[in-house]
Amino acid sequence: MQFHLNGFKAGDPTVSAPAKGALEGDDVAAAATDASPAVPEEVDVLVVGSGPAGLALAAQLSRFPDIRTSLVEQKAAPMELGQADGVGCRTVEMFQAFGFAEKMLKEAYWVNETTFWKPDGASGNAISRSDRIQDVEDGLSEFPHVVLNQARIHDFYLEVMKNSANRMEPYYSRRLVDLTVDPDGGDFPVTVQLERLDGGHEGRIETVRARYVVGCDGARSAVRKSLGRELKGDAANQAWGVMDVLAVTDFPDIRMKSLVQSAEEGSILIIPREGGYLVRIYVELDELNENERVANRNLTVDHLIAAANRILRPYTLDVKEVAWWSVYEIGHRTTDKFDDVKEGEDRLPHVFIAGDACHTHSPKAGQGMNVSMQDTFNLAWKLAAVLQGRMAPTILHTYSAERKAIAQDLIDFDSAWARMLSAPLKSPENPDGVDPAEIQKYFQKGGRYTAGVATKYKPSVLTGEATHQHLATGFDIGMRFHSAPVIRLADAKPMHLGHVIEADGRWRLFAFADAGDPAADGSKIRALCDFLQKNPASPVVKYTPKGADIDAAIDVRAIFQEGFRELAVDAMPSFLKPTKGRYGLIDYEKMFCPDLKSGTDIFDMRGIDRTEGALVIVRPDQYVAHVLPLDGVEELAAFFDGVLLGN
16 A cells, blocks of 8 residues: 555555544544534535445445445344355455455455265155255456455444545434425435434434435445335245354364255255354255245244254254354345436435335355445445546436446346255156256356356446457456456566556556557557646646646556566656655555566466457446557547546
8 A cells, every 4th residue: 555645644544534534542432432423414425324335335435535424223223143154255355445455355265166965765754965066157356255244344444434535434323213305495305314222311302414325334235215215026935043142063074165965855055254163054954835924833942953953964963052043034136226226207316215225135156245345335435436527427327227237147047046056956756846966057157156256247438348358358347347467667666457446436547558668659659658647638637627636536556467577667757657645755666567477477367469459448436437449549538528527
């Protein structure tokens, strides 16, 4: 990370200097206690719900001192034990942009392999291991699939918020009781009423006027209900239980992610947890009758433990402590839209819903928390750009359009996966059952999906057509920027190129150099730099705010084909060594070379045309927006003219 740009500052560099009016010292802690002041009467964005979706949104908006964001939560305090646990590779890539991936990985359980167990035909109802596979395919991401208590994920986001210039803290013990939208209501078209639930303030109503409201308040979302939208879908009439336990067992794969299918007693899914001892077990229970609710069964944790022991036979599970448990019904539901604009209305959206508020599913694919955070990672930078006048408000229509399609993909995948896990096994007595080998095959087929890297946005104002995709075949337009190892030219530091993408709302241009000397007058990379630095049509020239650093809106990075010892920093284009900050210090971190020593040449790994090079445009949420030729400056200018607003 970079710091000291505007002067030396001792201490933790992740703690930003406070913005004007931000709380400091004891006032920060007081903001979440009985001494808390009321929620501000007017805000730019009101976030309702401090689950993963709400925190991801608030944490990114906290990066912008000029945007007034408030986060309200009905619960009285931060979560201590969460229900979600799986963190896909793509989500860890997102955490890297927020700056806490390394810390999270240190605590988490790493899912390295998955084992499969099925009935042992030679031993009656007993089970035996049928196979084991690598959980994530090689090269899919630089990060692993991991498991960590949802509450710790919340802690990391809360720390980002607390260390931001705004010193943001949630307002706890607030229940939304009313939300109205007046599209003609001026600067603050949304009015929200919140009831305080904290001691000494019970029943007090706070009225908040907002430019935008985002409902991240779960499957029973009050925000969604205020919009008149419903979760619609189907239920599988299948009950499952889940428990986090400390147990003594002779089951050999208790520290492996394991799918266990018995002949007659159903299935369990074992997910080891962080810390080396805790384990989560999903247990298949009885099929529900039509319109029956699982609550009617009066199931207890003892039912779950007994069922797990029957399925694990001949192995035993001696549960010593239950940290948390629950039972649930499998259901897959979504809303028709993720904002407040009704069919046929021609107006801008002002209220959005995200996460479980607009799509629910079973936890089998481990995607609930992951997809919820990706929802608001998609929305946050768009809200920030609109509020700062850098993008037109019409761009907000793309949130529902993009994320509704992704949610439906999740539901379709999860429905098939849940049905397979709950179906009876194929046998002579049940020839129509599911073959365990088919379940394993489907698991492998869906590996990229469960890792979170299969998301692909369709062509739109934010995502270009694949006209020049052949120049960079490994950077699929509409999909996440797939990082690869590089060497930073100025200091020879090995690193991952994608790690320069921070959750700061900026666009990125990755310019992969053409063949030949990049310092030569005839090189395409030098011509591109000259255009970006000097031409009035350059998006860098047009869309950098007045008085801001040259990379404030669009951050340009160059990747050369030569090894780092073959190039001279002082011979590179001046545009790649910009002066920044109040002292005019030089930023030396814009240039990279392939990691030739390790054999991981990014040009080969990502299919870059070595003769022509390539220009890869990346959105603020790490998705590839376009691939263009290095000399395609007219197309580059046209793309940004269709997205950004000038000064």
